[in-house]
Amino acid sequence: MIDSMQKIAPCKWCHKQMPILQHKAHTAVCDMVDTSLPKFRPVKETSQPIPKDIPNRSTFSCPFCGEANLDTNGMVKHCNENHASESSNVVCPICSSMPWGDTSQRSVDFMQHLNLRHKFSYDTYADFSLDDDQMLERALQASLQDV
Ligand SMILES: [Zn+2]
Ligand SMILES: [Zn+2]
Ligand SMILES: [Zn+2]
Secondary structure, three states: OOOHHHOEEEOOOOOOEEEHHHHHHHHHHOOOOOOOOOOOOOOOOOOOOOOOOOOOOOOEOOOOOOOOOEOHHHHHHHHHHHOOOOOOOEEOHHHHHOOOOOOOOEEOOHHHHHHHHOOOOHHHHOOOOOOHHHHHHHHHHHHHOOO
16 A cells, blocks of 8 residues: 555645655745635644555464464474364464455365465565565465365
8 A cells, every 4th residue: 555645746836746745844835835825834743654564474373272473384384293183174374364365264174275375485475576466366376276
């Protein structure tokens, strides 16, 4: 998601391009401002925009025993070591944490799913230079090859 404050837009008076964030400050000094309008009173910026581009490197809890703070690789390792013969239908915590995840969709064979889909890390699998739509498309393609 693009932070609207980071967008470039022209000053409505002099049409100079600048980040929207600077519009208020600029309007106070802009030569072209129509002074017949009520005078603009600059308001001090009270808060910085919260960064929205923090990478989402979540950890997961084991759906079988609840062991927490497992990353994707840790989850695969943990489940193969502890739950290799487990056959309960559980929701894949890795998939359900993805933007396209369906939290109600249970894997028929979670262990098989885990080993097929998550044996490699999403951190290396996901190309973070792709935008969300491309990521989604890739994930959907990958899920079509799922068992
Ligand atoms: Zn201006
Ligand atoms: Zn476990
Ligand atoms: Zn999964």
